Amino acid sequence: MTGIVDRAALADFLRRSRERVDPASVGLPPRGRRRTPGLRREDVAQLAGISVDYYARLEQQRGAYPSEQVIKALARALRLTEDECDYLHRIAGYQTIARESAAAHVRPGILLILDRLVDAPAQVVSDSGQILARNALAAALFGAPALPGRLGNATWNLFTNPAARTTVVPEDLPGVLASNVANLRAVHAQRPQDSDVNDLIRDLLDASAEFRELWERHDVAVRRSASKTLLHPEVGRLELDCEVLLAPSGEQKLILFTARPGTDTADKLKLLRVLGSQSFAGDPASPNVR
Template sequence: MDRPELADFLRRARARLDPSDVGLPPGARRRTPGLRREEVAALAGMSADYYTRLEQSRGPRPSRQMLTALARALRLTEDERDHLFHLAGEEAPRREATSTHVGPGLLLVLDRLHDTPALVTTDCGEVLAQNALSRALSGDVLARPPRERNLVRRYFLDPSTHGPFPPEDRPARAREQVANLRAVAAARPTDPVPAALVAELLAGSEEFARLWAEHEVAVRRVSTKRFLHPAVGLLELDCEVLVNADTHQHLVVHTARPGTESYERLQLLRVVGMQDMSAAAPGHQV
């Protein structure tokens, strides 16, 4: 681990970011350019003291999970992320056909969607990033262990994730997810990621196996979803899916039509979302 070079790289990456780049309000006048250390720490989910020690060349060696969180918080490109790993004495993540690294441009779009829940997933349902309103609506998915961040896996293997959906909507939700995964697996027959997920779900879920056997195919693009939120009630949201074909990543945006009750409730959720909604709704899924 090259502590001096790591510290210098972190300081420079932090200095080039404005608060608006990461969805933060500008706040009071800043004496120096860039984000504050505590802001980077909060974005990465670590203590401010730990991050400060890294920038002062006296911190312990970061874990791979922590390096991934720092790369996301600092809006690093894939090459910069690899450099960060190398400075920490770690092998850079292998570049898979399905990338789990969200580029700074897509993160910038995500952060600027202040008034609508939005998140980035892989086409297999792995959550890679969320904005604040998405966390308020569905809980902080990235706070869960890595295996619990896949929405398809959680839906079929963890019944607690069914809570935010009205019971009458759940069969359609299940069918939609299976049909999308069928399309993904067929499009990339040599990719082990969708194949392994399908095998796991076939072995662990009778519902998934039954739906899989029906061989329905439908790529996820536009739909309407209803969410039962514990604080604001029922929301009917239009779901748009924007696809990055190169990385197999999806930007999923939920909007409410102006003038509807769901629109008013979504505005209320923006206020409620200032609190930590993860504890209030641990079983939520987007």
């Protein structure tokens, strides 16, 4: 934290921002007539990956000071523009986001596309593996919304959280691990001075011997489109095609998971949509993988 938190301004801005967001624009079902417009507090909490009580305290000008990861997650949940995101950072006591590190902020237009993809799981991922946003079906597929901090980084979870590996077919795991490391090596070569990337690599080297071994191989490869087999605890094995759309800067990817029409996987995705996503806010055990 680099400045003074303006609790009153923060509470008012959060409340007014959520009241401006149409629930349908973020993939939430209509609720009929309501006295107040926009999102409910529990909606914002779920979209940001935090607890409802934690968010409520922010709007009530009490509780702990929010971390920068939480502020970034709230900016995405509330579909803030870059200027609004900068303002939110300032009143929360943080420096504004450097435009050269734009991977931390998802443009509202990309989020709008994501929310309207209701028939297919989709998510926005930074090039370093940070899950920045997920639609409802992707949250149901992977067992969690996009979470802030290390809990929301796919590469970190694969090497430090055993639960993150349960969705990967065992025979595919070595290739998935190697692919993540090779991609991170490519990102580091592109932005060797990026503090977030360097911190992630340092922490992974400290936390995982498996990562250290793969890192020392010096393989380099940017992840693009691929096929993926996932194991879901409720619907079982899913054979998915992954289409990766790159943002112009290359620092963000919109990943769309599709199933071939008429297949068993297509039927299972329909079932997942019926089951709907569940709220995993505040659950540190929920893995983020890709």
